[in-house]
Each structure stands twice: as C-alpha cells, then as structure tokens.
Amino acid sequence: MKVSPCAGKPAEPSMLVNVPKLVTAYYAETPDPSVPEQRVAFGTSGHRGSAGAKSDARDDLKSLPLPELQAKLGSSPEGLSQAEAQKRLSQYGPNEIEEKKTDPFLRFLTYFWGPIPWGFDVFFTRITGPRARNSLRSDCRMAKE
Numbered sequence: 391m392k393v394s395p396c397a398g399k400p401a402e403p404s405m406l407v408n409v410p411k412l413v414t415a416y417y418a419e420t421p422d423p424s425v426p427e428q429r430v431a432f433g434t435s436g437h438r439g440s441a442g443a444k445s446d447a448r449d450d451l452k453s454l455p456l457p458e459l460q461a462k463l464g465s466s467p468e469g470l471s472q473a474e475a476q477k478r479l480s481q482y483g484p485n486e487i488e489e490k491k492t493d494p495f496l497r498f499l500t501y502f503w504g505p506i507p508w509g510f511d512v513f514f515t516r517i518t519g520p521r522a523r524n525s526l527r528s529d530c531r532m533a534k535e
Contacts, residue, residue: 426453 421428
C-alpha cells in the first residue's frame with residue numbers, strides 16, 4: 391500500500407473544508423433534478439459491498455425516461471396483461487414475505503430472558519434470601535432443643 395506524502399504532516403489550507411460555507415450551502419441551496427449531477431441517488435455509495443454490474447444496471451434504470459423503462463421491463467401504463475402476469479408469477483413466484491412460525495411456549499420463555507427479568511431475580515433473591523436463611527436457622531435450633 392502506497393503511503394501518502396501528506397501522512398504525518400499538518401493539512402495545507404487549500405485542502406481544508408470551509409465548514410460555515412458548507413453548512414450555508416446545505417440549508418440554502420436546492421438541487422435541480424433536471425441536472426444529472428445534482429440528482430440524489432440512495433444506496434449507491436458502495437459501503438455495503440463492492441459496486442458491481444447489478445448496481446450499475448439499477449442506476450441505468452433510474453435514469454431512463456418512463457416510456458423506455460416500461461418497454462425495457464415489458465410493462466405499460468395500463469399494467470400487465472393477464473397472460474404476462476401469470477407468466478411472471480410462475481417465473482418469479484408470488485410477491486410475499488414468508489412468515490416465520492414460532493413455538494408459542496418458546497416465545498413465552500423469551501420474556502424471562504434479558505436484563506429486566508435478571509434484575510427482578512437478583513432483587514427478589516436479595517430481599518428473600520436473608521429471611522429464608524434466618525428461618526432455616528431457627529428451625530434448626532428448635533429441632534436441637
């Protein structure tokens with residue numbers, strides 16, 4: 391890995407950001423969506439993995455005009471035909487989120503696992519612990535007599 395020549399040295403004034411100017415621009419300026427450089431694109435920063443062909447294809451779809459996008463996706467303003475809908479349903483499956491089944495008893499037991507139930511356990515053990523020990527001692531004394 392190549393080390394930057396600026397490493398370990400104070401930053402030059404030309405490299406510094408003018409923070410007040412940046413804050414003013416953030417609140418005062420509004421991007422123009424008709425200018426491609428000013429459009430906001432979410433999820434394309436690449437911080438969750440490497441940028442690949444999939445994100446490039448998604449970006450291409452975002453920048454297409456609506457008629458071209460509908461033609462590329464095989465759709466129209468009227469929607470899909472019944473035959474096309476059946477074809478896509480058999481190809482991709484239904485558009486649903488699978489519901490996870492959980493055992494009700496195990497779900498009930500999870501209410502006793504965590505810091506709050508543990509705190510109750512400690513609290514009630516501390517309260518009842520000395521009394522229980524004292525009553526055991528008195529029982530033992532009575533048994534000896």
